[in-house]
Amino acid sequence: MKERTYEKYFRQNRLPHIWCPGCGNGIAMKAIVQAVEMRGLPRDKTIIVSGIGCSSRASGYMDFDTLHTAHGRAIPFATGIKLANPELNVIVITGDGDCTAIGGNHFIHGARRNIDLTVVLFNNTIYGMTGGQASPMTPLHKKATTAPYGSVDRPFDACNLAQAAGASYVARSTAFHVQHMTDMIAEGISCRGFAFIETVVQCPTAYGRKNKMPDPAEMMKWMRDNAVMKTAWDRMPEEKKADKFPIGVFHRHQAVEYTEAYSEVITLAQEGGK
Amino acid sequence: MTDMKLMQGNEACAAGAVAAGVRFFGGYPITPSTEIAETMAKILPSVGGCFVQMEDEIGGMGVVLGASLAGKKVLTATSGPGFSLKQELIGYAACAEIPVVIVNVQRVGPSTGQPTSPAQGDVMQARWGTHGDHPMIALSPWTVRETFDAAVMAVNYAERFRTPVILLMDEIVGHLRENVQLPAAENIDIYPRRCPSKTRLQGYEPYAPEADLVPNPADFGTGYRIHVTGLVHDYTGFPSGSPAVTEEFIDRLHKKILLAQDEITHYDEFFMDDAEYAVVSYGGVARTAYEAVRQARAKGIKAGMIRLMTIWPFADKVIRRNAESLKGILVPELNYGQLKYEVERAAGGKCPVKLLAKYNTEIFVPGEILEGIEALKGGRL
Amino acid sequence: MNTEILLKSERCKGCGICVSFCPKKVLGLDTLGHCSVINEQACIACGQCELRCPDYAIFVDKKVGA
Numbered sequence: 083m084k085e086r087t088y089e090k091y092f093r094q095n096r097l098p099h100i101w102c103p104g105c106g107n108g109i110a111m112k113a114i115v116q117a118v119e120m121r122g123l124p125r126d127k128t129i130i131v132s133g134i135g136c137s138s139r140a141s142g143y144m145d146f147d148t149l150h151t152a153h154g155r156a157i158p159f160a161t162g163i164k165l166a167n168p169e170l171n172v173i174v175i176t177g178d179g180d181c182t183a184i185g186g187n188h189f190i191h192g193a194r195r196n197i198d199l200t201v202v203l204f205n206n207t208i209y210g211m212t213g214g215q216a217s218p219m220t221p222l223h224k225k226a227t228t229a230p231y232g233s234v235d236r237p238f239d240a241c242n243l244a245q246a247a248g249a250s251y252v253a254r255s256t257a258f259h260v261q262h263m264t265d266m267i268a269e270g271i272s273c274r275g276f277a278f279i280e281t282v283v284q285c286p287t288a289y290g291r292k293n294k295m296p297d298p299a300e301m302m303k304w305m306r307d308n309a310v311m312k313t314a315w316d317r318m319p320e321e322k323k324a325d326k327f328p329i330g331v332f333h334r335h336q337a338v339e340y341t342e343a344y345s346e347v348i349t350l351a352q353e354g355g356k
Numbered sequence: 357m358t359d360m361k362l363m364q365g366n367e368a369c370a371a372g373a374v375a376a377g378v379r380f381f382g383g384y385p386i387t388p389s390t391e392i393a394e395t396m397a398k399i400l401p402s403v404g405g406c407f408v409q410m411e412d413e414i415g416g417m418g419v420v421l422g423a424s425l426a427g428k429k430v431l432t433a434t435s436g437p438g439f440s441l442k443q444e445l446i447g448y449a450a451c452a453e454i455p456v457v458i459v460n461v462q463r464v465g466p467s468t469g470q471p472t473s474p475a476q477g478d479v480m481q482a483r484w485g486t487h488g489d490h491p492m493i494a495l496s497p498w499t500v501r502e503t504f505d506a507a508v509m510a511v512n513y514a515e516r517f518r519t520p521v522i523l524l525m526d527e528i529v530g531h532l533r534e535n536v537q538l539p540a541a542e543n544i545d546i547y548p549r550r551c552p553s554k555t556r557l558q559g560y561e562p563y564a565p566e567a568d569l570v571p572n573p574a575d576f577g578t579g580y581r582i583h584v585t586g587l588v589h590d591y592t593g594f595p596s597g598s599p600a601v602t603e604e605f606i607d608r609l610h611k612k613i614l615l616a617q618d619e620i621t622h623y624d625e626f627f628m629d630d631a632e633y634a635v636v637s638y639g640g641v642a643r644t645a646y647e648a649v650r651q652a653r654a655k656g657i658k659a660g661m662i663r664l665m666t667i668w669p670f671a672d673k674v675i676r677r678n679a680e681s682l683k684g685i686l687v688p689e690l691n692y693g694q695l696k697y698e699v700e701r702a703a704g705g706k707c708p709v710k711l712l713a714k715y716n717t718e719i720f721v722p723g724e725i726l727e728g729i730e731a732l733k734g735g736r737l
Numbered sequence: 738m739n740t741e742i743l744l745k746s747e748r749c750k751g752c753g754i755c756v757s758f759c760p761k762k763v764l765g766l767d768t769l770g771h772c773s774v775i776n777e778q779a780c781i782a783c784g785q786c787e788l789r790c791p792d793y794a795i796f797v798d799k800k801v802g803a
Contacts, residue, residue: 161419165419191411286752
């Protein structure tokens, strides 16, 4: 059997991971290491930073320097690492609650600064670790333990948010579209600036069971049937878009990267601020 | 020594931090600490360092912890409301053992309180502001020159013990301008961050303690591929749910500071040789207290003063030793009474300990503290 | 048999994703709830199972020289 070379990026003695049977996080974590391998990032110069929640346990399984921060704070920590040592490649793993609720401010400001981070959001549309509370990305009318009658909170579109806030690269994929997801992340890694990739992952335990879709394979088939490639989405009549969502690259715009901008500040200061 | 110059406390804080090797500052504007950020924004890039203004106080704390893990000596600065927000990640730094100095230039609280008016209301928050059991080092300078020294010391302690250190200033000292002569660079002791003593192949464990109970987690990007977490962890750095690991971990966090407690507890004693009454004071208030004690002496009262620079860990020994021979201790504080209770605990009932509290935005004048000393002597407190 | 299937049972949590996505009904769950090969002959090494296994518990290749 051919060697699965990406396996070297896992801390073998930490596997199996803690995620529930059928959880899509494992698929997204593998997509990240495969993207790292595709891009040939030097392992000892690549840092994985995560927040708190199911998604953020990923850092512990990945054989790099890894940082499991506090809830919502992965982006500030990652910003500090990148600014302190711009030669490091910094990848952030976060969840929908971590990134868009408690870490929402850090998220938009990371994008605004356009600092060179690759931020991968594992969107399972629920707080899984705490047992299934509604997140800012829980779809309207779906059930959660804190939305027993269905959520009336309008969800964020994290991709629109990242783009509006100034990210250089914005994309979405799903756990069904594994190769596509890997490609989306790999392109994000190549981007010199704030790259944001939303990966839609299934949570059969906390979300699926509450919403009549307890089987993880069924959830993935739902992704297959409802995700629409960006180009097709753009041509799709509005009335057909209900329940569907676009995937692919939504935004590419190479703006000035923050550590590069700051290196000019250093030059200016050292020349006496003229 | 360098030339004499007129300097503000907040500027001296920034200068001391840079002299101690700080090359990264992240923070959020808040009065009365803002001059620290402004000074760092100007100085740091000129020495190849980095200043970043974050979106909020928590971000300011997170960004410096990230930079510290990547190998930089780091500083952040704030005041009361921001200090409250930073508590979350101060606990993270204690747990993950990340060197960091947090300056809190205290102002009147609670909440937004009385912005820019002086206070000492965050003494207990400095000790217990973050959740859970953790040790804390807090230093409170009383002059502009000592603010420089305290900043150097705070950075050194943060690096040496791999723990958050609070530079607990107050608005009096932060905005005070004094003529100072700073030490020449070669006369400043700097604690260099330790490097791992083993390689990965030699079985390096990032959180295995050295003889001083401080571990040596490698800087990110140096090839050790370590894991850092705010979960309780074992020597490998990975989370552990074990009661034995948890107990040893929390013990070690405390003991690494306790082992060095005498060495890091700094204080001055003035006129204490024959003193019958003592004023225990710290920060900007100690300046007034010193004058009050001199005036008391001029009136024939055998008054002395213990001036605490190290607030945490608390200077139990000096208080205890003096309490044996004192008839009373007065603790003037710009708060409703905080450190007074620590003094009382340390005095262990050997002499009465009385509070002189002020919390109306105004600083003490010497006469008030002198009256306090006289009242203490006369048994009227 | 032109294919090779490697199962890492210690990683398998029995979610059934591989079973669901296998187009040739090669896979099933055993009495312990782990993925097992029930019809190896039918395997066409399409790799759908490996691709979507969230636990990295199944690997499939065409046999070398086959």
